[in-house]
Amino acid sequence: MxxxxxxxxxxxxxxxxxxxxxxxxxxxxxxxxxxxYPTPKNLNYFYNFGVLAGVALVIQIITGVVLGMHYAADTSVAFDSVEHIMRDVNGGWMLRYMHAVGASFFFAVVYIHIFRGLYYGSYKPPREVLWMLGLVIFLLMMATAFMGYVLVWGQMSFWGAAVITGLFSALPLVGEAIQTWLLGGFSPDNATLNRFFSLHYLLPFVIFGVIILHVWSLHIPGSNNPTGLDVKSEQDTVPFHPYYTSKDFFGLGVYLIIFSAFVFFMPNSLGEPDNYIPANPLSTPAHIVPEWYFWPFYAILRAFTTDFLFIPAKLWGVIAMFASILLLFFLPWLDTSPVRSNKYRPLNRILFWVFVAVCVGLGVAGGKPAEEPWVIISQLLTAYYFAHFLIILPLVSRLEKPLPLPNSISEAVLSKFGGSTLGDGSRPGGAVAQPAE
Structure with a gap:
C-alpha cells in the first residue's frame, strides 16, 4: 500500500x-x-510474533550451521557424533540445546502467529497471498523439523522416520515407490540419513527466501490490525520506528528470557527420553510419538481406524492429515463475511475459541497412546476440525450479524480513552485527533 x-x-x-x-x-x-513504513496505531503484542518467528529462524540457522561442522551423517557414528558435540565440543551442549529447544519455540511462536491471523482475519482480501505464503513457510518448517529429528538417530528418530515415510506406502500404485525413493532403500538407513541431513541443512535457507516474499507481500496491502479496518488517513498510523521497534525489542527480551530458562534449566522437557537410546531396528518402542508440535496432526492421522468406501483406514488418515493443512489455503474463500476481525463478530469469536480448544485437544490426544479413550476423542475432535471449516464457518459468515464497526482506526483507539473521532480522523468541533502515545 x-x-x-x-x-x-x-x-x-x-x-x-x-x-x-x-x-x-x-x-x-x-x-x-x-x-x-506507516503502520496502524492499534497493533497489540500479538503482532510481535512475526518478528519473533524471524529471530527464531536466525537462531536455528546459526546454531545449525555450527552443529553441522561437527555432525557425521553416517548411521554407524551419527548418535555418537551428537554425544561428541554435547561432551567434547566447546559450548557444544549449549548449541545443541539451543537448536533443539529453538525448534519447539519456533513452532510455538508460529502457532500463535497463525491463530492471531485467524482471530483478526488476516487471511481475508487483499492479504490472501500473504496468508498462503505463511502456510508454505509452515509446511517447509514441518519438513525441516521432521528431518532434523531423524538426524539424532535415536530410537524415536529411527522409528519416527519409519512410520512417517511409511505413510506414503498407503498411496495407491505409486506409494511404495515414493517411500523407497524417500528412504533410499527399503528401511531407514545410511542413504536416508544422508539425504535427510542435506535437505535439513538446505531448507532453512529456502524458508528464509519465502519469508522475504512473505514480508514483501505484507508491504503491498499494509499490515492488518485488531479492528480489521483499512487505513484511511495519516491519523490511523504511526511510523514503524520507533513505535513498533521498541515494542518488538521488549517482546524479544521476554522471549529470550523464557527461551534461556528452557535452554539452561530444562532443555529436555520438550523432547522424548527414548531418543537418548541409540537407534535399534530390532527393538520397537512401546509408544512411537513425534515431537509435540506434530501431535495435532498425528491425532488426525490416527483417528481413522476402519476401512470406508473400499479405501483403507491408513489412506484415509494420510488424506485427512494433509487435508487439515491444505484446507487453510482455501480459508479466504470459505469465510465470506465482509468483517475481518472477530472483535466485531460475537458468534464467530466464540466459535474461534472452541476451535482453539479442539486443536489443543487434538494435541493432547496425539501425544497419548493409540488406545481408548484417546482414539474416540481424536475421532470426535477431527470431525469437528473439518466441520468448522467446511460447514460452520461458511454458515456463520452468511447468518451472523456483526457488531457496528468504528469509522476509523483512530476512532477505535480514542474510544478506549473516552474520546471519539469522526470518520476523517478529526474530533467533533474541528479539533484534529493526535496519534495515541
Whole structure:
C-alpha cells in the first residue's frame, strides 16, 4: 500500500548518497522497517510474533550451521557424533540445546502467529497471498523439523522416520515407490540419513527466501490490525520506528528470557527420553510419538481406524492429515463475511475459541497412546476440525450479524480513552485527533 504521508528516505552523507544511487539497501530497510513504513496505531503484542518467528529462524540457522561442522551423517557414528558435540565440543551442549529447544519455540511462536491471523482475519482480501505464503513457510518448517529429528538417530528418530515415510506406502500404485525413493532403500538407513541431513541443512535457507516474499507481500496491502479496518488517513498510523521497534525489542527480551530458562534449566522437557537410546531396528518402542508440535496432526492421522468406501483406514488418515493443512489455503474463500476481525463478530469469536480448544485437544490426544479413550476423542475432535471449516464457518459468515464497526482506526483507539473521532480522523468541533502515545 502506498502511503502519501510516509516519510521519504533522504541520505545526508556523501557515502549515503553514493550507496543510494547504486545499491539502495538503506532506502529499502527504511521503507520496510523505519519511519518510511506507516503502520496502524492499534497493533497489540500479538503482532510481535512475526518478528519473533524471524529471530527464531536466525537462531536455528546459526546454531545449525555450527552443529553441522561437527555432525557425521553416517548411521554407524551419527548418535555418537551428537554425544561428541554435547561432551567434547566447546559450548557444544549449549548449541545443541539451543537448536533443539529453538525448534519447539519456533513452532510455538508460529502457532500463535497463525491463530492471531485467524482471530483478526488476516487471511481475508487483499492479504490472501500473504496468508498462503505463511502456510508454505509452515509446511517447509514441518519438513525441516521432521528431518532434523531423524538426524539424532535415536530410537524415536529411527522409528519416527519409519512410520512417517511409511505413510506414503498407503498411496495407491505409486506409494511404495515414493517411500523407497524417500528412504533410499527399503528401511531407514545410511542413504536416508544422508539425504535427510542435506535437505535439513538446505531448507532453512529456502524458508528464509519465502519469508522475504512473505514480508514483501505484507508491504503491498499494509499490515492488518485488531479492528480489521483499512487505513484511511495519516491519523490511523504511526511510523514503524520507533513505535513498533521498541515494542518488538521488549517482546524479544521476554522471549529470550523464557527461551534461556528452557535452554539452561530444562532443555529436555520438550523432547522424548527414548531418543537418548541409540537407534535399534530390532527393538520397537512401546509408544512411537513425534515431537509435540506434530501431535495435532498425528491425532488426525490416527483417528481413522476402519476401512470406508473400499479405501483403507491408513489412506484415509494420510488424506485427512494433509487435508487439515491444505484446507487453510482455501480459508479466504470459505469465510465470506465482509468483517475481518472477530472483535466485531460475537458468534464467530466464540466459535474461534472452541476451535482453539479442539486443536489443543487434538494435541493432547496425539501425544497419548493409540488406545481408548484417546482414539474416540481424536475421532470426535477431527470431525469437528473439518466441520468448522467446511460447514460452520461458511454458515456463520452468511447468518451472523456483526457488531457496528468504528469509522476509523483512530476512532477505535480514542474510544478506549473516552474520546471519539469522526470518520476523517478529526474530533467533533474541528479539533484534529493526535496519534495515541
Amino acid at each position: 502506498s502511503f502519501p504521508w510516509a516519510k521519504q528516505y533522504q541520505p545526508t552523507t556523501e557515502i549515503g548518497k553514493f550507496m543510494d544511487s547504486r545499491l539502495p539497501l538503506p532506502r529499502f530497510v527504511y521503507g520496510a522497517l523505519g519511519a518510511g
